[in-house]
Amino acid sequence: MDSLVLSRRDLDFLLYEWLDVTALTARERFAEHGRETFDAVLDVCAHMATELFATHNKISDQQEPHLVDGRVVLPAEIGVALQAFAGAGLLCAGLDASLGGMQLPAVIEKAGFAWFMAANVATASYPLLSMANANLLLAYGSPEQVDRYARPMLTGRFFGTMCLSEPQAGSSLGDMRTRAVADGTNWRLFGNKMWISGGEHELAENIIHLVLARIEGAAAGVKGLSLFIVPRYLLDAKGNPAIANDVCLAGLNHKMGYRGTVNTLLNFGEGRFTPDGSAGARGFLVGQPGQGLACMFHMMNEARIGVGLGATALGYTAYLHALAYARTRLQGRPQGSRDPAAAQVPIVRHADVRRMLLAQKSYVEGGLALNLYCARLVDEQRTGEPGARREALLLLDLLTPVAKSWPSAWCLEANNLAIQVHGGYGYTRDFNVEQFWRDNRLNAIHEGTHGIQALDLLGRKVGMQEGAALALLVERVRRTIAAAPAVLSDQAALLTRWFDRLLEVTAVLRDAADRQVALANASVYLDAFGHVVLAWIWLEQGRVAAVGEQSDAHFYAGKLAACRYFFSRELPKVGAMLDLLEGLDDDLIRLQDDGL
Amino acid sequence: MDSLVLSRRDLDFLLYEWLDVTALTARERFAEHGRETFDAVLDVCAHMATELFATHNKISDQQEPHLVDGRVVLPAEIGVALQAFAGAGLLCAGLDASLGGMQLPAVIEKAGFAWFMAANVATASYPLLSMANANLLLAYGSPEQVDRYARPMLTGRFFGTMCLSEPQAGSSLGDMRTRAVADGTNWRLFGNKMWISGGEHELAENIIHLVLARIEGAAAGVKGLSLFIVPRYLLDAKGNPAIANDVCLAGLNHKMGYRGTVNTLLNFGEGRFTPDGSAGARGFLVGQPGQGLACMFHMMNEARIGVGLGATALGYTAYLHALAYARTRLQGRPQGSRDPAAAQVPIVRHADVRRMLLAQKSYVEGGLALNLYCARLVDEQRTGEPGARREALLLLDLLTPVAKSWPSAWCLEANNLAIQVHGGYGYTRDFNVEQFWRDNRLNAIHEGTHGIQALDLLGRKVGMQEGAALALLVERVRRTIAAAPAVLSDQAALLTRWFDRLLEVTAVLRDAADRQVALANASVYLDAFGHVVLAWIWLEQGRVAAVGEQSDAHFYAGKLAACRYFFSRELPKVGAMLDLLEGLDDDLIRLQDDGL
Numbered sequence A, B: 001m002d003s004l005v006l007s008r009r010d011l012d013f014l015l016y017e018w019l020d021v022t023a024l025t026a027r028e029r030f031a032e033h034g035r036e037t038f039d040a041v042l043d044v045c046a047h048m049a050t051e052l053f054a055t056h057n058k059i060s061d062q063q064e065p066h067l068v069d070g071r072v073v074l075p076a077e078i079g080v081a082l083q084a085f086a087g088a089g090l091l092c093a094g095l096d097a098s099l100g101g102m103q104l105p106a107v108i109e110k111a112g113f114a115w116f117m118a119a120n121v122a123t124a125s126y127p128l129l130s131m132a133n134a135n136l137l138l139a140y141g142s143p144e145q146v147d148r149y150a151r152p153m154l155t156g157r158f159f160g161t162m163c164l165s166e167p168q169a170g171s172s173l174g175d176m177r178t179r180a181v182a183d184g185t186n187w188r189l190f191g192n193k194m195w196i197s198g199g200e201h202e203l204a205e206n207i208i209h210l211v212l213a214r215i216e217g218a219a220a221g222v223k224g225l226s227l228f229i230v231p232r233y234l235l236d237a238k239g240n241p242a243i244a245n246d247v248c249l250a251g252l253n254h255k256m257g258y259r260g261t262v263n264t265l266l267n268f269g270e271g272r273f274t275p276d277g278s279a280g281a282r283g284f285l286v287g288q289p290g291q292g293l294a295c296m297f298h299m300m301n302e303a304r305i306g307v308g309l310g311a312t313a314l315g316y317t318a319y320l321h322a323l324a325y326a327r328t329r330l331q332g333r334p335q336g337s338r339d340p341a342a343a344q345v346p347i348v349r350h351a352d353v354r355r356m357l358l359a360q361k362s363y364v365e366g367g368l369a370l371n372l373y374c375a376r377l378v379d380e381q382r383t384g385e386p387g388a389r390r391e392a393l394l395l396l397d398l399l400t401p402v403a404k405s406w407p408s409a410w411c412l413e414a415n416n417l418a419i420q421v422h423g424g425y426g427y428t429r430d431f432n433v434e435q436f437w438r439d440n441r442l443n444a445i446h447e448g449t450h451g452i453q454a455l456d457l458l459g460r461k462v463g464m465q466e467g468a469a470l471a472l473l474v475e476r477v478r479r480t481i482a483a484a485p486a487v488l489s490d491q492a493a494l495l496t497r498w499f500d501r502l503l504e505v506t507a508v509l510r511d512a513a514d515r516q517v518a519l520a521n522a523s524v525y526l527d528a529f530g531h532v533v534l535a536w537i538w539l540e541q542g543r544v545a546a547v548g549e550q551s552d553a554h555f556y557a558g559k560l561a562a563c564r565y566f567f568s569r570e571l572p573k574v575g576a577m578l579d580l581l582e583g584l585d586d587d588l589i590r591l592q593d594d595g596l
Helices: A008-018 A021-026 A035-062 A076-087 A106-119 A121-140 A143-154 A292-298 A300-328 A351-383 A386-427 A433-444 A450-461 A464-482 A486-510 A515-520 A522-545 A550-582 B008-018 B021-026 B035-062 B076-087 B106-119 B121-140 B143-154 B292-298 B300-328 B351-383 B386-427 B433-444 B450-461 B464-483 B486-510 B515-520 B522-545 B550-582
Strands: A066-068 A071-073 A158-163 A179-183 A186-197 A206-215 A225-231 A233-235 A241-244 A247-252 A263-268 A281-286 B066-068 B071-073 B158-163 B179-183 B186-197 B206-215 B225-231 B233-235 B241-244 B247-252 B263-268 B281-286
Touching: A008 A021, A008 A035, A008 A106, A008 A351, A008 A522, A008 A550, A021 A035, A021 A106, A021 A351, A035 A076, A035 A106, A035 A121, A035 A433, A066 A247, A076 A121, A106 A121, A106 A300, A106 A351, A121 A143, A121 A158, A121 A206, A121 A225, A121 A281, A121 A292, A121 A300, A121 A433, A143 A158, A143 A206, A143 A225, A158 A186, A179 A281, A186 A206, A186 A225, A206 A263, A206 A281, A206 A292, A225 A233, A225 A292, A292 A300, A300 A351, A300 A386, A300 A433, A351 A386, A351 A522, A351 A550, A351 B450, A351 B515, A351 B522, A386 A433, A386 A450, A386 A464, A386 A522, A386 B433, A433 B386, A433 B433, A450 A464, A450 A515, A450 A522, A450 B351, A464 A486, A464 A522, A486 A522, A486 A550, A515 B351, A522 A550, A522 B351, A550 B550, B008 B021, B008 B035, B008 B106, B008 B351, B008 B522, B008 B550, B021 B035, B021 B106, B021 B351, B035 B076, B035 B106, B035 B121, B035 B433, B066 B247, B076 B121, B106 B121, B106 B300, B106 B351, B121 B143, B121 B158, B121 B206, B121 B225, B121 B281, B121 B292, B121 B300, B121 B433, B143 B158, B143 B206, B143 B225, B158 B186, B179 B281, B186 B206, B186 B225, B206 B263, B206 B281, B206 B292, B225 B233, B225 B292, B292 B300, B300 B351, B300 B386, B300 B433, B351 B386, B351 B522, B351 B550, B386 B433, B386 B450, B386 B464, B386 B522, B450 B464, B450 B515, B450 B522, B464 B486, B464 B522, B486 B522, B486 B550, B522 B550
Parallel strands: A158 A206, A179 A206, B158 B206, B179 B206
Antiparallel strands: A066 A071, A179 A186, A186 A263, A186 A281, A206 A225, A225 A281, A233 A241, A247 A263, B066 B071, B179 B186, B186 B263, B186 B281, B206 B225, B225 B281, B233 B241, B247 B263
């Protein structure tokens, strides 16, 4: 049976037929690799995700994290799955051999990780956070910090968190109030952190919190923030957890989805623990004072692509579930047939069900392609020639808000359609699709909301370096259009038309006298920009599919059908958005709050 | 504090300023009524919904119906609320005084009921089903059936259900297999019914199932279906429940939302009970053999408007929650202000939050207006002059698929945006908006899916009686356009443009050589038709708001802002849909299933 988790065939298409990932093995960093090792990793991920992660996805939705005698209790299956994940070396799949890593390209690592997110996004978030935390320490930590905190996270002994939000400071990071007080060479922290995923549990020997806090006397706003390592247990000289630090669990958040990821409110320096006789959570400064947010944002592109990939994975598995259901569920007869004695047909035969399935396919395969394209840019940024590195970073900066937001909106819509295909059954917990929808709803909120991504794109990225990133995208898109095969000439023409229109409207917004008015509809701009980018990604996929081998004709025909679907039914949606943006409508600004 | 359940101010606007509901009191049936009695009913509904229904909405989401010793256990609050509802006479609010009813207009009854659905849609579904059941018996039952079964439902002694779906027959009603075997003057039924809301519980002395079944030897398909009363307990001569009928609970369905409504799989004639010595659920034929579906469909317009109103109510309460949150939650500073020491502002000050709130407002106030307009048509159909009755029924038939589907899609989007306004908090169960979203997701599925509504609209309603219903809508829309005030002349022009375009495309679809191709995109047609109808409804509201009194200027300014919002940001979406439809795209039909 075909997998209901993810499509290996599609991954192979994207990685090998489109992104030519094997070419990376010509580079020194990846010289030990080849198609065989890449395939082996993908096989392991598929197998482990299917056998150890998907199998407890519903269990951890139903047995939500809860407290017993003050300790967080999680389903045992989570720990088993994560030990296997760590045991397979996947926590450091992309890292240097000197760190025990496999030196895999980011694009393979992400493709492999997509299996885990599709199978069980809540369990997958523990390693995701630990890896992000460790990577940040590898980039900014001292050698001692790397040894004591990062290395144990890479073997799964310790887990990690990211502590940014506070109850009164979510999107507005500059309003964080957590304080850091000097204490000899180190620091004591006091404050409350909200929405901390993996903030407390017994899955590992220790939990390493990376905490943004303001050193007493530092500037207000984001410039006054510094980054600290705050371990749950302070380490002894040998690096073993020894003494409880002054970090305590103030509560668990009960979410609509993503339930297997324990989400916490943590109090730092509450005084419940006094590790060396006084209150205050002991912290160790990472990098320089005032550089906290810069450190965090260094990892932001990858973290946001990770969110987009998770949103895609949830939509993708839902699509596969809907497709399998539609092929087996019998209901009704072909349109126009009125003989009630005739046999019922599988619902995949009904036009409206096919519409929903094609829409899902265009969203999830498009989202996956975009996210892997971005991961491929990460590899280029790290291992390419200097010019290519610069370009890859520029393009990555520009595409990241789209890679995060577009799947969070449209692969959620794929989840919605997957429920609809299932009818009443899809609304029950006997089937899986309702959970995927609930889980995916988080992705438009965390790691920067949709509105925050929109301001990032229109307010920063599009205009940065005098439009250099956008100019680069123009070049790439034009290249794709020029290379489009004859069977996709209509689609190439449509992309030309709408991309030009997007650039025209972008110029209007750039030149607007009132920047506040130009930015008021940033979300609409993000939506339009996203759909145009996805049309480009679909034309890229179509270009490759058009020359696909006859031996797998159904697969390529499906790609081309989804490509055409996106151009005929999705891309035209940007027309109304761009018209609105061009008008520089200030209705949102003029509106009186009292009228709402 | 303003209500978070529903807006009485908006209801007053719709009922009295727009629909001129008091004019109905000139009719004999409503002669006892006046603004005072209408207001009193609305007051009671608002109060009872707020104090008895909203208060256990979260409880019944958390304490899902479950079995204890074979009996369905529900939170006690549900029973208390429903007794109060029955005690206030609301089960027969619209019925004849001779039946103990208040003879209220349907439009007032629905406006009152909207309070209950907004407060607690799951609890409200019990009286909704009982009323639908009783109304059907009043229309088609014998006088004895009315006395024995309908009357006790109108006082709340008995509750009712509708048993249509079977595990293998949902949208395809003609494939029902439940059999009815003659047994003297009555019948014995055998079969399984799925998705039966309120199918078993201990809230009432008895449950009266209305069951569609096929009399042995009857035709295949829908024409062979007949309707039967199947009580849970057979009545003695005095009408008291006496003997267990052969109906048994085969299982509870566990849903994503609407959890307080116990949803069951029922087995009829399984033989667990043998009321008079043999298996088979005793049933009593309603109306004539073979008329089962016709009886059910007689009530369909009202049932579907009820679903649309429920979807609207869930979106509406979510909007009010989001608005209240946005006015109090402090986060960030005005766009362009870079002083981190300045005070944070309520998020309602941010353009993107205002965009989300205005979108919600345009969806939920639009949905409520449409549904009450339809309810007003029900009154016209029942109590108007003969010509007006005929017109009202025509228009109602045409608008019903929109009244059901449009709020199920767009007020669900209002729920989605309400979560987004709340940020991370909205994703938790500490707040209410995530439940509203889960609850509302059902409405696009039950009482005919979105796709079924689309086929109803395009395949039947638009063309019926040689387009008479559509012609009537044309006349009404033109009248609205002609009456538009100068401040809404742009909107009137836009409605003219898009309505003409809709008619143009409708003609193309009507004249298409291949009906299968014309119907393949029926869902797109429903979406486009719905948005144009809502634009008309918004221009109607705008027309009235434009002459609103200065003493309540904020309210009218808000109406006009939402009206303009709908025209500038929603209506233009139909352009791409209509272009697609005009092209008679047959991609969905040509598609090979293997490519999905």
